[in-house]
Amino acid sequence: xxxxxxxxxxxxxxFVILVAILAKVAYGPMMKVLDDRKARIQNDLNTAASARxxxxxxxxxxxxxxxxxxxxxxxxxxxxxxxxxxxxxxxxDEVRHAIAKEKDAASRQIEQERQDALRELKGQVAELSCEIxxxxxxxxxxxxxxxxxxxxxxxxxxxxKAGK
Amino acid sequence: xxxxxxxxxxxxLFGMQVNMDTIYMTWLAGAIVIFLMFLxxxxxxxxxxxxxxxxxIVMEGLCNQFRDNLGPRYRQAAYxxxxxxxxxxxxxxxxxxxTNHLIVSPTNDLNTTLGLAIFCSIMIHVLYIRNxxxxxxxxxxxxxxxxxxxxxxxxxxxxxVTLAMRLFGNILAGEILxxxxxxxxxxxxxxxxxxFSLFIGLIQAYIFTTLASAYLxxxxxxxxx
Numbered sequence: 442x443x444x445x446x447x448x449x450x451x452x453x454x455x456f457v458i459l460v461a462i463l464a465k466v467a468y469g470p471m472m473k474v475l476d477d478r479k480a481r482i483q484n485d486l487n488t489a490a491s492a493r494x495x496x497x498x499x500x501x502x503x504x505x506x507x508x509x510x511x512x513x514x515x516x517x518x519x520x521x522x523x524x525x526x527x528x529x530x531x532x533x534d535e536v537r538h539a540i541a542k543e544k545d546a547a548s549r550q551i552e553q554e555r556q557d558a559l560r561e562l563k564g565q566v567a568e569l570s571c572e573i574x575x576x577x578x579x580x581x582x583x584x585x586x587x588x589x590x591x592x593x594x595x596x597x598x599x600x601x602k603a604g605k
Numbered sequence: 606x607x608x609x610x611x612x613x614x615x616x617x618l619f620g621m622q623v624n625m626d627t628i629y630m631t632w633l634a635g636a637i638v639i640f641l642m643f644l645x646x647x648x649x650x651x652x653x654x655x656x657x658x659x660x661x662i663v664m665e666g667l668c669n670q671f672r673d674n675l676g677p678r679y680r681q682a683a684y685x686x687x688x689x690x691x692x693x694x695x696x697x698x699x700x701x702x703x704t705n706h707l708i709v710s711p712t713n714d715l716n717t718t719l720g721l722a723i724f725c726s727i728m729i730h731v732l733y734i735r736n737x738x739x740x741x742x743x744x745x746x747x748x749x750x751x752x753x754x755x756x757x758x759x760x761x762x763x764x765x766v767t768l769a770m771r772l773f774g775n776i777l778a779g780e781i782l783x784x785x786x787x788x789x790x791x792x793x794x795x796x797x798x799x800x801f802s803l804f805i806g807l808i809q810a811y812i813f814t815t816l817a818s819a820y821l822x823x824x825x826x827x828x829x830x
Contacts, residue, residue, distance in 0.1 A: 443611075443715050447621025451628055452711075452720030459635045459692060464684045467642035471664060472680075474649050481651070 563598065567591040609706045610780045611713060630711040634696045642691070663690075667814070674818045675825040681732055682821050689721060690814040693772065697806030700780045701799050710776050712809075718773040722765035725817045733824035745823070764820055768813060775809050 571587050571594075613624035645660035653661050664687060671679040671686055693712060700710030711717045733742045746757045779802045786795045 444613075444622075445716060445719065446615070446623065447618065448624045448627055448714065448716035449720045449723070450621070451623060452631060452717045453724050455628070455631050455635065456688070456692070456721060456724055459638070460685055460688045462635075462639055463642055463688050463691075466639065467646050468664075468684050468687060470646045470649055471642075471661065474646075474651070474653075475661065475665065478651055 563595055564591075567594050570594060608781060608784060610700075610709070610784050611777055613714065624714055624716060626709065627711050627714040627717055630696070630699060630709055631717060633708070634692060634699060634711055637695050637699075638688075638691045641695075670815070671818050674815075674822055676827055678736065678825045678827065681736075681825055682728065682818070685725075685728060686814050686818055686821075689725070689817060690810050693721070693813055694807060694810035697776055697809055698803060700776065701783070701802050701806070710780060712772055713777040713780055715769060715773045719765065719769035721772075721813070722769040725768070725820065726761070726765040729821055729824050732821065736825060768816055772809050772813050775805060779805055 568591065571590055574590075575587075614626045615622050616625050617623070641656075642660065645657045648657060650657060667687060667690060668679070668683055671683055675682060696710050696712040696717070698710075699708050700713060702708050730742065733745070737745075746761075747754050748757070779798075783795055783798055783802065786798055
């Protein structure tokens with residue numbers, strides 16, 4: 442039942458042949474399939490990681506651009522507001538200046554008219570006074586005497602006014 | 606009661622006594638393994654299914670274990686170890702077929718198991734010399750100290766002998782018990798024993814392969830600097 446003989450050597454030979462056949466027809470191709478699959482999975486994982494990294498970079502880039510655009514938009518708005526304020530200030534100054542100028546002109550005109558009215562009033566008062574005085578004293582005065590009297594009265598009025 | 610299990614048809618070939626039934630059964634087992642592998646590698650689909658998937662699962666599982674045991678150079682021995690597993694597994698199951706001793710396990714012959722074990726032992730030393738150099742190979746018999754050479758030499762002999770005896774004893778004993786059970790309690794009890802023997806056949810193939818890979822560890826390991 443238990444006997445070692447030439448079978449042992451033939452079995453070693455059989456096994457070597459079996460290994461050679463299987464290596465050629467089975468293990469080689471199957472290992473290649475397994476390696477290819479492993480390489481493909483690794484490649485897919487690397488590609489996915491790379492795509493994820495690219496997407497992350499792209500997202501960061503877009504976010505940075507968005508932030509930049511927001512800052513620029515804010516700058517434009519601020520600049521526009523400042524320009525509008527400056528323009529409004531200029532227009533206000535111009536209007537204020539125009540109002541002041543018109544006010545001065547109106548004041549001067551009023552003063553001129555007042556002076557003219559005063560001067561005319563003085564003349565009329567002097568004439569009326571002379572007329573009243575001539576009637577009172579019954580003395581007929583010449584035109585030259587009348588004018589001299591008016592001028593003297595006016596001078597006295599001016600002196601009195603200045604004394605006040 | 607006359608036992609048929611373990612009895613061999615011996616012929617004289619090239620001046621040697623040869624167990625022809627064992628040789629035929631070895632060829633049959635080899636043919637079955639080649640056929641099963643052919644079925645698995647026929648399509649070489651990138652996305653496996655069916656039989657290809659099953660064989661790939663076994664191969665990947667074993668290769669991962671070999672990688673853990675042997676390191677990055679495991680492929681030097683992977684083909685031999687895979688063949689050992691598939692051949693021993695198929696051989697172990699052949700003796701369980703109810704063929705009235707027409708088909709027996711080639712592994713119930715010590716010549717087969719010892720032949721496999723001696724082949725492994727030769728491969729261990731060849732790979733040791735190839736990977737580590739003949740100087741380190743010579744020195745490893747004297748580790749850790751010179752007097753250990755005797756123990757190391759005994760170990761070198763004991764390894765293939767124990768490997769062969771374990772497999773041979775398990776399979777031969779299983780088949781003898783099966784034959785006895787057929788005579789003593791036909792049908793139910795042998796069926797239970799066949800179910801158990803299927804499991805034992807798988808375990809023995811796994812143990813033989815795993816131990817062979819463990820013995821190869823030092824031979825295939827990366828060189829220390």
